[in-house]
Amino acid sequence: MIRMLLRVLGHRYARPVRRTVALMTATAVVEGLSYALLVPVLRALFGGDPGAARPWLIAFGAAVAGYAALRYASDLSGFRVGTTLLRGTYHRLGDHLARLPIGWYGPGRVGEVSLLASRGVLQAVSVLAHVLAPYISAAVTPLTIVAVMLAVTWQLGLAALLAVPVVAAVQLWTGRATAAADAERHHRDQRAAGRVIEYLQAQPVLRAGGRTAERFGLLDDSLRELQRASRRSALSALPGVLGLSLTVQALFTALLVLGANLALGGGIGPAELLASLVLATRCADPLLSLGDIGGQLRGARAELAKLDDLLSTPPLPEPRSPITPATHDLRFDAVTFRHGDHTVVDNLSLTIPEGRRLAVVGPSGAGKSTLLQLLARFHDVDAGAVRIGGTDVRDIDTRELMSRIAIVFQDVYLFDGTIEDNLRLGRPGATDAEVRAAATAARLDEVIERLPDGWATPVGEGGALLSGGERQRVSIARALLKDAPVVLLDEVTSALDPVNEAAVHEGIERLMAGRTVVMVAHRLRTVRGADRIAFLDGGRIVEEGTHDELLHRGGRYAAFWDISMAPAGNA
Known part of the structure; x- marks a missing residue:
């Protein structure tokens, strides 16, 4: 998606975008690593000298403060880059629309371009400001925590690692299941926007015909189709959201059962068990948010694809060696x-x-x-x-x-x-x-x-x-x-x-x-x-x-x- 974003925006924005993505990734990694400090804290608390936990608690507090500073810097970078990209996208879109042949502006283009230039651009470019950081955190932080779990308790860490492809498969299935319904909803959305514009432009004709008290049938039909498409889109996403939630909860329960068996069998101590369960809980929270974030990303990807198609429409070619005419016949x-x-x-x-x-x-x-x-x-x-x-x-x-x-x-x-x-x-x-x-x-x-x-x-x-x-x-x-x-x-x-x-x-x-x-x-x-x-x-x-x-x-x-x-x- 980042490649498509850069293709739409132009590669002169590549450096700030990559810098922001790297900062967001580093923030997610630091968040996951900070939880590793819970292990020595719990070992000290469950050991013979609880006071030994004090330095580790200080270190954990410092790690959390470092994570907060990185999170602030990454969010601020996302907002700044997003604002810059928004301005650049509008300029690029406007310049490109001005160079397209007049014949391109056929029926239906007004509604399409109106939606794309308003909500579409905002939804696509706001990925950096609002969606990308939570998505990277939801994907990278659990992977970092799994690595920490492998170091603390390799049995539970290996079980968590085996769960990663299961969660990824459910997320991929959810995206494929909702793609067709989302595409239909976007299409109906464009048609409805075109009908609204047509209704406004037709006001003189409707009033001259004495039909102001009547409903505009074409607009009503279009809005009903949009309502049905939106309902189908929501229903198609529901199994994926529920499936992801049930999968994450089932995997967490499996880890809990496995950890209890290991503790009862003497394979791990109570401190390691408690630390692993805390880490597993921190894995589950961001994973459960993947369903909502994934829906936002799919919507943004759809708008980016439309922007990409529009900006790929060939404009009238400019001459390589322009000639200036001397006369005006x-x-x-x-x-x-x-x-x-x-x-x-x-x-x-x-x-x-x-x-x-x-x-x-x-x-x-x-x-x-x-x-x-x-x-x-x-x-x-x-x-x-x-x-x-x-x-x-x-x-x-x-x-x-x-x-x-x-x-x-x-x-x-x-x-x-x-x-x-x-x-x-x-x-x-x-x-x-x-x-x-x-x-x-x-x-x-x-x-x-x-x-x-x-x-x-x-x-x-x-x-x-x-x-x-x-x-x-x-x-x-x-x-x-x-x-x-x-x-x-x-x-x-x-x-x-x-x-x-x-x-x-x-x-x-x-x-x-x-x-x-x-x-x-x-x-x-x-x-x-x-x-x-x-x-x-x-x-x-x-x-x-x-x-x-x-x-x-x-x-x-x-x-x-x-x-x-x-x-x-x-x-």
């Missing part, structure tokens, strides 16, 4: 991209000269937004190449690539901070004057003026305290502040009221000025100013040209235009 060279068994983009070739604007239109599912994601390298293509300035995006360092691209999505997500905090994400080192200028250009200043706390107004989780139009203005101001030469727009006005739509359009025009732009448009009114329009269907370009050329052709684009204009009376 965009090109798709025979690009094919598949999502599972579905081909989203099929052998597509397209060129956008530097400083020009391309509008991508087409029916839902045609692959429009995927083109933007491929340009930003949220995915890697399956065939062909996506190029910026003639350079394959896979040959550009990720930080360099993202510094050259500003993206404005249709659904804007804002972090739970102030408006200024979210705006500065575009360029953290920007001056106050640059931040204010970007806000003015996006007409965000109008929003800030009417908010009670101005720039310090909290936006809430996801930007929930702002309207859709206000969130879009923050997003555009952030992109303006970034001042990237390539702009990607995923229809940003499709759900806005006329006032916000006009403000957002004004901000977008300022954002696009002088930059290479690819815009995905669902409202065809927004594409007339594009230098070129590409009509996608089934991941292929079926028409390409200017707005007037495509209307004149009377093809798919013209039909889409007529449908789009019909509600306004322009069909």
Whole structure:
């Protein structure tokens, strides 16, 4: 388990972890050896001069004090290393999640990652702080005591030594018996977490349908399955816990009977018998705790295995010799991209000269937004190449690539901070004057003026305290502040009221000025100013040209235009 822990955490933590484990092991050994001093104490007490026990009692007290100091040092080391590893694990997990392809974040991933990043990481890393020391003590201290018993009374020591594989076999059987039930419970736990998130996200739909008084069936089913899985997990562990307890008690009774026979037969003296029984009692206590500690270790091991699997998921590879593009023209060279068994983009070739604007239109599912994601390298293509300035995006360092691209999505997500905090994400080192200028250009200043706390107004989780139009203005101001030469727009006005739509359009025009732009448009009114329009269907370009050329052709684009204009009376 320590090897898996180091694999998850990274080997730069190997030295403090091994040092802590060594300290915990030394503490357990000293605890076992300290009990050896009970033998001369009891011999003196049962002998003709009880006062001779005084030096041995002092030595025993010193040994106990030494054990207490070691225990304090090992526990403190465990807490310190555990805290350091917890921070390091969160950093490593966050860095890795940020490098995984967007396609990895499929259905069910939110609940899985949420559990893993909260309870999973805590449970896995807390092994060093809370579980490892008791486990090492429960395993090493009895073995040390057995060695002491061999030195004091070899018959009882040999009997105790023969009992070691019996206890180990029961513990191993317990772990195997509960593995399947524990795995099912973890799986049900993830599903339940996903359903809770789904239930929260579905509140607007449920309330709009007048179903707030009803129970959410999918969530209830998931929670019932989790309850049943938890019950099966507890029941599957019960035979092992009882079996371990009965085994330890039976072995202790056998040692008691054997010791009594040896004493009655004159094989050992009463002092040796009493010392051996005291030592056997000290063996039994930690062994009885192995059942509970073993369950905690199995839970931590399961979380570590999931962390290991996640961190082993290959991220998008970084180039060994990064290339920095000199220009910002965009090109798709025979690009094919598949999502599972579905081909989203099929052998597509397209060129956008530097400083020009391309509008991508087409029916839902045609692959429009995927083109933007491929340009930003949220995915890697399956065939062909996506190029910026003639350079394959896979040959550009990720930080360099993202510094050259500003993206404005249709659904804007804002972090739970102030408006200024979210705006500065575009360029953290920007001056106050640059931040204010970007806000003015996006007409965000109008929003800030009417908010009670101005720039310090909290936006809430996801930007929930702002309207859709206000969130879009923050997003555009952030992109303006970034001042990237390539702009990607995923229809940003499709759900806005006329006032916000006009403000957002004004901000977008300022954002696009002088930059290479690819815009995905669902409202065809927004594409007339594009230098070129590409009509996608089934991941292929079926028409390409200017707005007037495509209307004149009377093809798919013209039909889409007529449908789009019909509600306004322009069909």
